[in-house]
Amino acid sequence: MASVTVAEAHGHADHAHETNTGISNNKLAMWLFLGSECLLFGGLITTYLVYKTPLPGQKGPKEVFDIGFTSVSSFVLLMSSLTMVLGHSAIERGDHYRTRLWLTATASLGAVFLSGQIYEFTAFVKEGMGYTSSRFSSAFYTLTGFHGVHVTVGIIMLVSLILLSIRGKLPTERAETVEIVGLYWHFVDIVWVLIFAVVYLIPVGAPV
Amino acid sequence: MTATAVDHGPAESGGHAEHKSHDRTYVITAIGLAIITFAETATYLWPKVPVWDWGDGVGITVSLLVMMAVKFFFVGAVFMHLKFDNKLLATTFVAGIVLAIGVYLAVLFAFRFFSAGTHMV
Amino acid sequence: MADDTAMLALPAAERPRDLALGVFTRPRSKTGWRSWVNTVDHKKIGIMYGVSALVFLLIGGFEALLIRAQLWSPRNSLLSADQYNQVYTMHGTTMVFLVVMPIGAAFANYLMPLQIGARDVAFPRLNAFSFWCFLGGGIFLNSSWLLGGGADGGWFMYAPNSGVIYSPSHGIDFWNLGLIIAGIASLVGSVNLITTVINMRAPGMSLMKMPIFTWMTLVTQFLLLFAVPVITVAQFLLMFDRLFNANFFNVAQGANPLLWQHLFWIFGHPEVYLMILPAFGIVSDILPVFSRKPIFGYTFIVFSGVAIGFMGWGVWAHHMFVSGIGPVSVMVFSLTTMFIAVPTGVKILNWTATMVGGKLKFDTPMLFSIGLITMFTIGGLSGVSHSIAPADTQQTDTYYIVAHFHYVLFGGAFFGFVGGLYFWFPKAFGVLLNETLGKFNFWFMLIGFNLTFGPMHILGMQGMSRRIYTYDEGFGFTFWNRLATVGAFTLGSSILFLIFNIIYSVRRAKKLGLECPNDPWDARTLEWIAPNPTPEWNFDPIPTVTRVDDFWYRKYEETADHRLVRVATADEVVQHSNGAGVHLPSPSYWPLITAFGIPILCYGLIFTLWLALVGGLLIVAGLYGWALEPPDDPDAGHDHHDDHHGDAGGEHAGEPTEAEAGSEAKEMETVG
Numbered sequence A: 001m002a003s004v005t006v007a008e009a010h011g012h013a014d015h016a017h018e019t020n021t022g023i024s025n026n027k028l029a030m031w032l033f034l035g036s037e038c039l040l041f042g043g044l045i046t047t048y049l050v051y052k053t054p055l056p057g058q059k060g061p062k063e064v065f066d067i068g069f070t071s072v073s074s075f076v077l078l079m080s081s082l083t084m085v086l087g088h089s090a091i092e093r094g095d096h097y098r099t100r101l102w103l104t105a106t107a108s109l110g111a112v113f114l115s116g117q118i119y120e121f122t123a124f125v126k127e128g129m130g131y132t133s134s135r136f137s138s139a140f141y142t143l144t145g146f147h148g149v150h151v152t153v154g155i156i157m158l159v160s161l162i163l164l165s166i167r168g169k170l171p172t173e174r175a176e177t178v179e180i181v182g183l184y185w186h187f188v189d190i191v192w193v194l195i196f197a198v199v200y201l202i203p204v205g206a207p208v
Numbered sequence B: 001m002t003a004t005a006v007d008h009g010p011a012e013s014g015g016h017a018e019h020k021s022h023d024r025t026y027v028i029t030a031i032g033l034a035i036i037t038f039a040e041t042a043t044y045l046w047p048k049v050p051v052w053d054w055g056d057g058v059g060i061t062v063s064l065l066v067m068m069a070v071k072f073f074f075v076g077a078v079f080m081h082l083k084f085d086n087k088l089l090a091t092t093f094v095a096g097i098v099l100a101i102g103v104y105l106a107v108l109f110a111f112r113f114f115s116a117g118t119h120m121v
Numbered sequence C: 001m002a003d004d005t006a007m008l009a010l011p012a013a014e015r016p017r018d019l020a021l022g023v024f025t026r027p028r029s030k031t032g033w034r035s036w037v038n039t040v041d042h043k044k045i046g047i048m049y050g051v052s053a054l055v056f057l058l059i060g061g062f063e064a065l066l067i068r069a070q071l072w073s074p075r076n077s078l079l080s081a082d083q084y085n086q087v088y089t090m091h092g093t094t095m096v097f098l099v100v101m102p103i104g105a106a107f108a109n110y111l112m113p114l115q116i117g118a119r120d121v122a123f124p125r126l127n128a129f130s131f132w133c134f135l136g137g138g139i140f141l142n143s144s145w146l147l148g149g150g151a152d153g154g155w156f157m158y159a160p161n162s163g164v165i166y167s168p169s170h171g172i173d174f175w176n177l178g179l180i181i182a183g184i185a186s187l188v189g190s191v192n193l194i195t196t197v198i199n200m201r202a203p204g205m206s207l208m209k210m211p212i213f214t215w216m217t218l219v220t221q222f223l224l225l226f227a228v229p230v231i232t233v234a235q236f237l238l239m240f241d242r243l244f245n246a247n248f249f250n251v252a253q254g255a256n257p258l259l260w261q262h263l264f265w266i267f268g269h270p271e272v273y274l275m276i277l278p279a280f281g282i283v284s285d286i287l288p289v290f291s292r293k294p295i296f297g298y299t300f301i302v303f304s305g306v307a308i309g310f311m312g313w314g315v316w317a318h319h320m321f322v323s324g325i326g327p328v329s330v331m332v333f334s335l336t337t338m339f340i341a342v343p344t345g346v347k348i349l350n351w352t353a354t355m356v357g358g359k360l361k362f363d364t365p366m367l368f369s370i371g372l373i374t375m376f377t378i379g380g381l382s383g384v385s386h387s388i389a390p391a392d393t394q395q396t397d398t399y400y401i402v403a404h405f406h407y408v409l410f411g412g413a414f415f416g417f418v419g420g421l422y423f424w425f426p427k428a429f430g431v432l433l434n435e436t437l438g439k440f441n442f443w444f445m446l447i448g449f450n451l452t453f454g455p456m457h458i459l460g461m462q463g464m465s466r467r468i469y470t471y472d473e474g475f476g477f478t479f480w481n482r483l484a485t486v487g488a489f490t491l492g493s494s495i496l497f498l499i500f501n502i503i504y505s506v507r508r509a510k511k512l513g514l515e516c517p518n519d520p521w522d523a524r525t526l527e528w529i530a531p532n533p534t535p536e537w538n539f540d541p542i543p544t545v546t547r548v549d550d551f552w553y554r555k556y557e558e559t560a561d562h563r564l565v566r567v568a569t570a571d572e573v574v575q576h577s578n579g580a581g582v583h584l585p586s587p588s589y590w591p592l593i594t595a596f597g598i599p600i601l602c603y604g605l606i607f608t609l610w611l612a613l614v615g616g617l618l619i620v621a622g623l624y625g626w627a628l629e630p631p632d633d634p635d636a637g638h639d640h641h642d643d644h645h646g647d648a649g650g651e652h653a654g655e656p657t658e659a660e661a662g663s664e665a666k667e668m669e670t671v672g
């Protein structure tokens, strides 16, 4: 989905001054898409909240989560938002070398986060909590899995941008493409901010 | 493979003179976010800190939700430029958020999520 | 250089490319079937939406007739209970997702850009992608008939009845994945059309000067934007349950089936508004033309539409009054449902007031519009009776509900659509549909419709349950069921009659060489400034708008004593340019290829994951081809550059000459 939007983004760069609102079509489209995504992740988070308490004898959040590990990977993803926005401001300055540097950093941090998630999933499965084990496990894997897929799509878009930039096809005029990919990336980061607090940190059994 | 923006650079730089200061804002925001993340983790590591150890678990939940909202706000406002950009974009996004919060909170209320504790469903 | 060129927009700066990715020649054909397959023209896409919806209407209508034939007599055995379940499920699903929604999309695609004075939508290729996704999803869903039977859980697909245990065939998997594909179409379409309305209006066309159909399209697309992801979540959960043994609706693992109901109806209620609002828009644009008066209370009509859009989000649990959601929820949703009748009532009052004191002309589009107002009012009133929870408890799952929503969706939405078809057919095809046949068509349809669904009110009150494949003798159901069945076949014939009228009128116009007048109805809204049928380039030049009903006020002027005098004939106002200076977005195969991969992937999910891999690769290849293909073919249209240049991204102020474009391309090489 999102990559389609970006694909279109290649088409109509910088007509911002020609639209009724002054916002470019691409940017408006990305924001509309992100507004829609709020309802998607909201639904998944709600499902998780309804199902987070395990039935007697099943493994629940308390038993499986490794908060220390997740805190580190959350921090990694958060910092990738900083590198992303620095990449955007580099290309606006016309500094293409730094743009590539920051975008590479962003993609790498995203990859680290993703590896962490894969490691976490395998650890859980080894502990005996598979996808079908309980309503909690299904809800947990689905929510975090959807987020992981979003991160993956983001990484693919970032790598595409880096390759375009290396081949000289990401001129300063198309800085907005970087900004739009950035919007998507920050949104994915924001969703993890929610997941980190709601899924990992708020203790089960607390009155919320 | 050096990045020269000979042809486009000068034309661009005029309109974007304030970008250096933006970079500073970004870094400061990131530092703030990192500190909040550390505080979030701290609620787990040291649950007995009086700042959040009140109300039989309510304190932790409330503190975490507040910190979450603050992080959310700053990523949106600063990194996603909602603070500097056309208000229409913020409206679109906020519409999605408000709608999501509204309908899904109603679902959770209907499931007695906030009153039945772990015995819900 | 203030303007950047099409060159700079290319990810691949090397120009001209004959082969995108070296595989396909850039499509150029403007006639024949290829021009439809690779089109990115919003008008052709709109027509394809309409034609596909018509085909699905015949399928869904056939299913409806099967239902009615089965219910002709007590203990009838035309369909088994299992077959009946499949037929009514597929009837409902087809009519909602593959008929009413896409007809709305057809009108939105065709008309909305014309009504705001744009040459195309914001993202023409995404638009084609939306259409192909919708068609792929629809075919995928209906292919279940050949691959083990259709879905059998009702269009609402309640859990846990939709689980593998209760529905072991693949029908529900087809339903699930088919609707996810159609959902992609709706979501992409909504992003595209909202961007178009917000960003691509002609000079002077402020939001409050837009034709009401465009306004209702905007509200509809916002509803889609936010509602589609909700059902997508629900469908993903169901898919994981059915295909990968997850526990979302597995009661044995403590799952709560009400979760499905909530998610489904959070989507489902906005869904009913997004089905009806386009028809409201159509009627609001037709009524003033045939009343020869401006719409009464333009602002009220617009804001009541927006209000419906907002309030539609707060009423979903009225579908769940008997599911045990608790007294507080019942009371809250009961109240919100009563309130939502207010903005709908405002619209009905406005339409009535528009007609009062007007010089009414009862042409076919007007008849269907009046049909909508009256039939929808009946459906709306029975709807209000559902908002009263104790009454609803009696009505739930009876034919009273079936009567209600058919009055709203057929008597409301569909009558509006047929009226719109009669009204805008000359716009799209340059042929006026036959009036005599049209009037006959209207009365035929109105009588058939009331004969079908009127008796269902009585059946419901008598306690006849929906979704049950038969009934016993002596319940007093037989007579009313027979009446409804007679009505259903009448209604079905009236649809065939509509198709006959189309074929007859088109053939006749061709044979006699009839020229369609440019303004057959003395219309008001902007789309009529373009000649009939609409040329490929829509407008040349882009008109400048000064007020609501701009087209009308180019023909008429108000005198000092508030009388209207004709100042220009329609032919003087309608544009007669040959579009020579207009540069349009180039056609492309990639949207079709990308969209084609999705159903393949879904077949793979159901049958074998290897096929899913093939589908996935096709999607990835499609996306990359898409991304690397310039939206504007550098070779097309080099012969004419001038100030009327327009493309999908908006209006260029001017196009650089060949030499400038070349030098810009060279500059590109130095970057990076």
Ligand SMILES: [Cu+2]
Pocket (backbone or CB within 6 Å): C268, C269, C272, C315, C316, C318, C319
């Ligand atoms: Cu409803």
